[in-house]
């Protein structure tokens with residue numbers, strides 16, 4: 001009965017189905033015997049979901065009407081918008097962004113932010129440019145615009161960002177579309193943990209500038225995991241410089257999420273932050289995206305926004321939050337280091353990981369066999385098209401230890417199977 005022009009609309013979410021299998025295995029065999037590397041949320045060493053104290057203390061002390069009420073504005077509370085800018089660009093953001101125009105729109109999570117951006121900028125039936133290794137929800141968003149997807153390879157054979165392939169694909173789309181919409185998930189790329197170097201960003205920048213002579217370029221910069229990036233403030237600033245002083249035909253939309261930053265996944269709070277050198281582009285962004293907020297979700301969680309604002313607008317609370325987060329950032333790093341060291345020892349290939357919640361093992365054509373064998377060995381991962389994703393954000397150090405070798409053995413076995 002659904003509208004014919006929508007085509008088939010069947011959501012196959014492998015993450016949730018494999019996670020379910022992992023849970024069932026745990027119930028049957030006991031917790032210790034099962035590795036559930038599917039969970040994309042932060043878990044502690046006791047196997048419990050991490051809930052940041054700073055965030056919860058503030059939330060629990062909000063007046064009830066601050067939780068139950070509608071937001072003061074469809075596009076987000078003013079204090080929230082201020083907090084998002086501070087969080088992304090620093091307390092001196094006005095100075096840092098001087099000469100630029102910018103607007104913030106509050107959205108339900110990073111998903112809402114990316115969806116709003118795709119909805120407003122991808123031409124109907126056009127192609128969205130995505131990384132080959134990716135968070136698959138982007139594809140659904142393109143389909144909602146009856147669009148196609150093209151995929152940049154992400155890595156070349158030297159395991160660096162494949163700038164040549166990226167350039168070719170951007171240029172090809174710029175030849176045929178008015179708008180070229182590109183998603184780059186950086187830093188802490190899901191599923192690889194990759195982060196482009198400053199030099200790689202400089203090259204990307206040149207490509208976008210050059211392509212903007214032919215088409216409008218909309219860069220959706222998915223920064224959902226930015227608070228788990230381990231660079232210093234100065235290093236992050238250098239990265240953010242990349243997006244300043246673009247020609248008017250290049251628009252950057254940062255898509256931000258509190259799901260990971262505050263470990264508040266269910267609160268559904270995020271934002272689009274648009275940055276441009278053109279006043280008109282930003283005014284149009286604000287108008288168009290306000291419209292889609294109103295038509296899609298109206299407004300977002302008042303309490304969630306208040307929680308973030310009360311932390312970000314209070315330097316003491318911000319420091320406490322950062323300290324708490326630092327602890328878990330280190331924990332993820334330790335887990336990833338154990339895995340990477342052991343992978344090296346047993347010669348298991350990993351895609352270039354720098355930081356973040358996930359790392360990926362490329363298993364190519366053997367992926368379905370690897371999946372089957374992993375499950376037989378009670379190891380549950382997120383199975384990608386040509387690889388498997390390990391969630392270092394949720395697997396304890398104890399369970400990570402020895403995992404690389406187990407996977408290597410399984411991979412070798414899969415290669416031998418007919």
Ligand SMILES: Cc1ncc(COP(=O)(O)O)c(C=O)c1O
Pocket residue numbers: 040108109110111112135185190222224256257258259260265269270
């Ligand atoms: C790469 C990436 N972007 C965006 C999101 C959006 O998350 P949320 O909608 O919970 O903010 C996720 C969630 O897993 C993600 O992995």
